[in-house]
Amino acid sequence: MASAAINTGDRSAPSGGGQRADASAWLAVAAGTLGAMMATLDISIVNSALPTIQGEIGASGTEGTWIATAYLVAEIVIIPMAAWLERLLGLRTFLLLAAGLFTGFSVLCGLSTTLSMMIIGRVGQGFTGGAMIPTAQTIIAQRLPPAQQPIGISAFGITAILGPVLGPLIGGWLTENISWHYAFFLNVPICAILVTLLLVGLPHEKAKLQLLGQADWIGILGLALGLGGLTVFLEEGQREQWFSSELIRIMFVVMLVGFACIAWGQIHARRPIIKLSLLLDRQFGSVALMGVILGMVLYGTSFAIPQFLAALADYNALQSGKVVLLSGIPSLFMMAIVPLLLKTVDIRIAVGGGLIIMALASLIDSNLTAQSVGHDFTTGQLMRGVGQILTMLFLSQAVVRSVPAVDAGDASGLFNAIRNLGGSFALAGISILQEQRVWFHSRRMEETLNANRGAVQDYVNGMEQSFGQAGSGIALLAQQVQQEALVMTYNDIFWIMGVGTLAVLPLVLFLKPLPKGAGPAMVH
Known part of the structure; x- marks a missing residue:
């Protein structure tokens, strides 16, 4: 998840391999990493708390997907513009503006009483938070010498992976112990720390307003x-x-x-603003398609799992968040061996293996029942964490190395936008499937329940005798049908993600091996 960076003056990274970054450079890296963590965290921080939020602001289940989708769509628009905005305003001014506006929109979300108010806040968060994700890579490329850049890359990689999986856990804990409003108010003290780090770690640059006419x-x-x-x-x-x-x-x-x-x-x-001609390159086009699937699985599962557990296992927001967090555990451990993996593992084997593991994880989760609870997702989540880190790590390197150096920044921005677009497609698709497939499965089950059949009558009568209320048997039967239809729908969702991941597997054959002994690629 790199972004274009323009080397200018005193904030360029030293070129000598033996040079070491000073304290201000590390403070700048800490600021960039913290901003990226905050932005990626807020993509999914609402997922586990969504049933609670929907209830308080009067949104239906399908309307609630807008709370997550609005953020992703706004990010897709801003990410390709990040490099240009850096040049226009100067990196420090740009990040200070983004952090300040992000805080304001976070407060708006926390104060929301209607769906419209929440969506406006989430769109604002997406625009400003999305600007902070690629700029973290920019700071690493410009402020750290080559010998120390792998440290910065690993730190950024941890935030990129852990942000989406920590979001549901933190949002869930705050929802259950304080209030869902504080999932957004949490950004206020974090932004205060971020602004301090930016003021100390990054030098001021003069704005280049003449670039406005070139946009x-x-x-x-x-x-x-x-x-x-x-x-x-x-x-x-x-x-x-x-x-x-x-x-x-x-x-x-x-x-x-x-x-x-x-x-x-x-x-x-x-x-x-976005160089779509790059998609005509066979290798980059293949990487982009795999990025769409990666985004669908990454954001789709972190959304679907809490919704399933809340609807069918009666999990609260914190319990759901803990299940989502499982996928981050193997990712965290694997980031420590990033340089070794890049130097020793063939990119086609790594990406292919990652896609297969992700597909198997989704197919395992497509066998849910009405009795399924959090631990039934453990195997799938741990496998998904391994598959995601392998796929994301090596695809991000393929993005930079599949195009000429002059186009690397555009390619990175396009890849990030496409990955988020995959997440947006996943959330919209889940919303559509929930409406269509629940209706489909419930109608099919109802067709098999002939009211004149003895077994159906015996079951209904038994239910009424158990509850001692006339008519309760039919109502309970209808409730069970809806419950089973919902389980089948979630199985369909995970099955589609698994098969979709396998469908792009042949594209790994278009990837070219990374240069022998190559370290992590940076965009300058």
């Missing part, structure tokens, strides 16, 4: 309209009966206009 404004508008329209189209389409709804027809037009603006920028802009 691909049509492309930026296209990103916002295209991705925003696509998200609304996918999220609301099923609920609104697709094209029979005026809202969906409008969103479809907005989406097309947005994509047309992006296409115009690709052709006419001096430097397109």
Whole structure:
């Protein structure tokens, strides 16, 4: 998850291999890592607390996916713009502005009483938090000498992996012990520390406002309209009966206009905001497709597991968060051997192995029952953690090395945006599947329950005798049908993620081996 960085003046990394970074450089790295941790944490911090939040702000289960999706979509728009904004404002000013606005939007989320208010806050969080993720890599590339960059990369890698899995745990603990509001208010003291580190660790740079006239404004508008329209189209389409709804027809037009603006920028802009021509490269195109699947599994599972446990096992937010955290344990241990893995393991074997492990983890989780609880996810979560770190680690290296050096920053931004787009697709897909498949499975089960069958009548009568209330048997039977339909739906969700992961497995054949003895690649 690297981003483009422009080496300028006194904040460039020393070129000598024997030089060592000073205290201010490490403070800058700490600031970048802390900002990235905060941003990645907030992607998923609402997941385990979502049932509680939905209840308090009056949102349905499918509407609640917007609370997670809004953040991801905003990140997708801002990540490709991060390098340009750094040059425009200067790195320190850019990060100070992002941190301050992120705090303000976090407070807005914490104070939300309606779904609309929450979505506005989450969009703001996504725009400002997404800016802090790629800039962490920029700081490492510019402030640390090559010999010490692997330390910074490992620190950043830990935040990138642990952020999404720690989010549900922290959000769950705060929800159960204090209030879900503090999952957002938590950012206030963290941002205070971050601002202090930025002021001490990074030098001020003069803004280059003349770059405003060189921006691909049509492309930026296209990103916002295209991705925003696509998200609304996918999220609301099923609920609104697709094209029979005026809202969906409008969103479809907005989406097309947005994509047309992006296409115009690709052709006419001096430097397109997102360089889609890179996708025509066979290796980078393959990496991008695998990145979509990685995002779908990473964000889809961290969303689906808490929802399943809350609906069927009656888990509270903290209990669900602990289950999600399991996938971060192997990732944390494996980050310690990052340099060794990069030097000794063939990229095709590593990525292929990672995808297979992720697929098997999802297929294992596709055998849930109405009695399944947290420990039934243990094997799948631990396997998923191993698969994700192998896939993410080596794909991030393939991104940089699959394109010319001059395009490395654009490739990195595009890969990060595409990975998050995969997460957005996963959340929208889960919302659609929950509505369609629950209805499908419940109708199929009801078709087998003939009211004139003796076994059905005996069961209903037995239920009524047990509860001593006339009519309760039919109600309990209907409740069980809905419960089993929901279990089958989650099994479908995990099965689709598993099969989808296996479907991109042949793309590893397009990857080229990393240079012999190569260390972690950085984008300068």
